[in-house]
Amino acid sequence: xxxxxxxxxxxxxxxxxxxxxxxxxxxxxxxxxxxxxxxxxxxxxxxxxxxxxxxxxxxxxxxxxxxxxxxxxxxxxxxxxxxxxxxxxxxxxxxxxxxxxxxxxxxxxxxxxxxxxxxxxxxxxxxxxxxxxxxxxxxxxxxxxxxxxxxxxxxxxxxxxxxxxxxxxxxxxxxxxxxxxxxxxxxxxxxxxxxxxxxxxxxxxxxxxxxxxxxxxxxxxxxxxxxxxxxxxxxxxxxxxxxxxxxxxxxxxxxxxxxxxxxxxxxxxxxxxxxxxxxxxxxxxxxxxxxxxxxxxxxxxxxxxxxxxxxxxxxxxxxxxxxxxxxxxxxxxxxxxxxxxxxxxxxxxxxxxxxxxxxxxxxxxxxxxxxxxxxxxxxxxxxxxxxxxxxxxxxxxxxxxxxxxxxxxxxxxxxxxxxxxxxxxxxxx
Amino acid sequence: xxxxxxxxxxxxxxxxxxxxxxxxxxxxxxxxxxxxxxxxxxxxxxxxxxxxxxxxxxxxxxxxxxxxxxxxxxxxxxxxxxxxxxxxxxxxxxxxxxxxxxxxxxxxxxxxxxxxxxxxxxxxxxxxxxxxxxxxxxxxxxxxxxxxxxxxxxxxxxxxxxxxxxxxxxxxxxxxxxxxxxxxxxxxxxxxxxxxxxxxxxxxxxxxxxxxxxxxxxxxxxxxxxxxxxxxxxxxxxxxxxxxxxxxxxxxxxxxxxxxxxxxxxx
Numbered sequence: 001x002x003x004x005x006x007x008x009x010x011x012x013x014x015x016x017x018x019x020x021x022x023x024x025x026x027x028x029x030x031x032x033x034x035x036x037x038x039x040x041x042x043x044x045x046x047x048x049x050x051x052x053x054x055x056x057x058x059x060x061x062x063x064x065x066x067x068x069x070x071x072x073x074x075x076x077x078x079x080x081x082x083x084x085x086x087x088x089x090x091x092x093x094x095x096x097x098x099x100x101x102x103x104x105x106x107x108x109x110x111x112x113x114x115x116x117x118x119x120x121x122x123x124x125x126x127x128x129x130x131x132x133x134x135x136x137x138x139x140x141x142x143x144x145x146x147x148x149x150x151x152x153x154x155x156x157x158x159x160x161x162x163x164x165x166x167x168x169x170x171x172x173x174x175x176x177x178x179x180x181x182x183x184x185x186x187x188x189x190x191x192x193x194x195x196x197x198x199x200x201x202x203x204x205x206x207x208x209x210x211x212x213x214x215x216x217x218x219x220x221x222x223x224x225x226x227x228x229x230x231x232x233x234x235x236x237x238x239x240x241x242x243x244x245x246x247x248x249x250x251x252x253x254x255x256x257x258x259x260x261x262x263x264x265x266x267x268x269x270x271x272x273x274x275x276x277x278x279x280x281x282x283x284x285x286x287x288x289x290x291x292x293x294x295x296x297x298x299x300x301x302x303x304x305x306x307x308x309x310x311x312x313x314x315x316x317x318x319x320x321x322x323x324x325x326x327x328x329x330x331x332x333x334x335x336x337x338x339x340x341x342x343x344x345x346x347x348x349x350x351x352x353x354x355x356x357x358x359x360x361x362x363x364x365x366x367x368x369x370x371x372x373x374x375x376x377x378x379x380x381x382x383x384x385x386x387x388x389x390x391x392x393x394x395x396x397x398x399x400x401x402x403x404x405x406x407x408x409x410x411x412x413x414x415x416x417x418x419x420x421x422x423x424x425x426x427x428x429x
Numbered sequence: 430x431x432x433x434x435x436x437x438x439x440x441x442x443x444x445x446x447x448x449x450x451x452x453x454x455x456x457x458x459x460x461x462x463x464x465x466x467x468x469x470x471x472x473x474x475x476x477x478x479x480x481x482x483x484x485x486x487x488x489x490x491x492x493x494x495x496x497x498x499x500x501x502x503x504x505x506x507x508x509x510x511x512x513x514x515x516x517x518x519x520x521x522x523x524x525x526x527x528x529x530x531x532x533x534x535x536x537x538x539x540x541x542x543x544x545x546x547x548x549x550x551x552x553x554x555x556x557x558x559x560x561x562x563x564x565x566x567x568x569x570x571x572x573x574x575x576x577x578x579x580x581x582x583x584x585x586x587x588x589x590x591x592x593x594x595x596x597x598x599x600x601x602x603x604x605x606x607x608x609x610x611x612x613x614x615x616x617x618x619x620x621x622x623x624x625x626x627x628x629x630x631x632x633x634x635x636x637x638x639x640x641x642x643x644x645x646x647x648x649x650x651x652x653x654x655x656x657x658x659x660x661x662x663x664x665x666x667x668x669x670x671x672x673x674x675x676x677x678x679x680x681x682x683x684x685x686x687x688x689x690x691x692x693x694x695x696x
Binding site for chain 1: 591592594595596597598599600601602603605606609610613614616
């Protein structure tokens with residue numbers, strides 16, 4: 001039976017239907033799903049090409065694991081469809097015969113955060129489990145497993161039980177086991193999250209090698225942007241059960257469409273509107289286009305100030321259209337006083353643009369100081385404009401920065417990219 | 430090793446703990462003290478004793494097999510049901526455990542006896558169950574099954590469904606997952622449950638007495654033989670004591686076997 005709620009939800013799915021310009025024979029997995037759990041609703045559409053790795057980035061509780069469980073057939077969605085290589089695996093609550101193929105007949109593998117190696121079997125038997133279940137003779141399966149263990153650097157560990165392996169070794173066996181089953185699509189659910197930093201780095205490299213070598217199509221769920229950068233070809237951002245952005249990783253992470261993606265990508269994003277004033281002559285020298293196709297641009301912010309930078313020609317909309325300024329924390333400079341003299345307090349009656357001395361400069365209080373791998377992250381916030389600066393520790397000490405203190409921030413226009421700001425929720429194409 | 434640990438148990442607790450231990454151990458000490466060792470060999474090699482012990486082992490073993498055949502599936506279903514259904518099923522399974530075995534015997538009579546709910550039709554078909562060796566097995570399975578199901582269900586719940594999900598995404602069907610993953614994972618729990626089940630079947634008295642009676646060689650298991658001997662019908666109290674000792678020894682052997690097996694497994 002098709003529940004009434006399911007039908008209405010499907011129309012919701014169609015609204016976020018993915019791009020479908022490519023050859024359908026090229027598509028390894030295509031899914032549109034609505035899953036409700038209490039008050040949480042996942043409503044997402046994904047499509048992965050053959051041999052491609054799609055990273056699904058999102059914070060905890062954004063519905064990533066739920067999506068994977070529905071793709072693997074471990075849970076049934078309220079409505080939606082899942083197909084792998086054109087074969088329908090799930091069709092629930094939409095027109096057409098109801099389909100719910102069992103997990104073992106989907107050829108969709110799942111590798112989670114925990115290795116979940118079968119504790120009563122040796123490493124070799126664990127890796128051979130998939131091929132054996134598929135009917136491979138035991139001697140052939142054992143030989144196959146030996147090759148896979150060798151590929152993940154665990155030759156000589158064939159007869160160890162999982163309890164006699166380290167966490168990193170266990171996860172490598174789990175990778176070998178998942179790939180040895182030769183799934184058409186492999187779902188990776190935070191596969192490195194339980195490992196320490198060093199082991200995670202090694203395992204990440206190994207996973208990339210093995211995914212590439214075997215040409216496995218994969219969906220990687222993670223909240224670590226590094227995983228996405230190293231392992232994925234394309235990135236989709238899942239927030240609050242919706243895919244809010246999707247595309248090539250360089251585009252999605254390099255030109256973030258909202259604060260959340262910017263925070264993930266580790267860049268600053270300030271939202272405003274395309275400025276009607278264009279770019280004043282004063283900013284000319286530093287906003288020199290870095291290459292062909294770039295043009296100077298600026299955005300207006302609440303409070304009457306502007307941020308100046310550059311935009312891809314023809315990329316921005318009409319003046320007044322939503323746009324954002326994106327710049328890396330390392331490009332932000334901090335001074336105790338305004339070097340252009342005056343120390344004009346921000347937000348005064350002055351309506352002058354702040355880019356008065358060829359730079360974007362404003363004063364803001366420090367909200368927090370956090371250590372990070374690249375130095376100290378100085379978080380500032382003014383009128384809901386949160387900007388992070390990354391400074392060497394020695395610089396923080398020299399300036400005597402402390403939480404609550406007011407500082408002058410500036411960012412060279414050459415470092416600021418002005419991007420059209422698209423609607424945060426709903427747009428997946 | 431020889432590490433000195435600082436105690437964390439409140440000292441006052443040691444007193445009731447010692448009393449509890451005494452309550453469990455002293456009766457057995459009393460029994461052993463009462464043993465007339467000279468008469469033991471004759472008592473336990475007597476025809477009546479050998480018959481009773483062999484009947485007990487046979488019926489207890491058969492009842493345990495029956496429990497395994499129906500209990501493993503029941504525990505599996507129980508552990509993978511939704512909470513409301515599992516709660517109801519668990520209450521039903523536990524009922525024979527908390528019910529006096531004597532009441533169980535009466536209940537079995539009213540189900541399978543000559544005028545019982547099902548028994549009247551069996552009677553028409555020429556099948557009579559009460560007061561047969563089969564009745565002993567049924568009575569033992571009735572009281573022992575909950576021990577197996579509850580302990581196995583606990584193991585299945587602890588093992589969780591994570592390994593099973595992984596196995597299914599590796600392409601293993603439900604039956605393959607069950608016998609290659611689920612059962613091996615709960616093997617220690619299954620063995621412990623089986624031992625408990627067998628021990629309970631061996632000691633079963635109340636339900637057997639009412640449902641199967643006390644016919645020598647047919648339904649007179651060890652507990653019934655001990656009761657008969659103790660009441661002085663035919664044999665002396667001396668042999669009741671000796672038979673009790675024998676049953677205790679059997680129980681200790683079972684416990685030791687289980688311990689050594691578990692030690693092997695955890696290695």
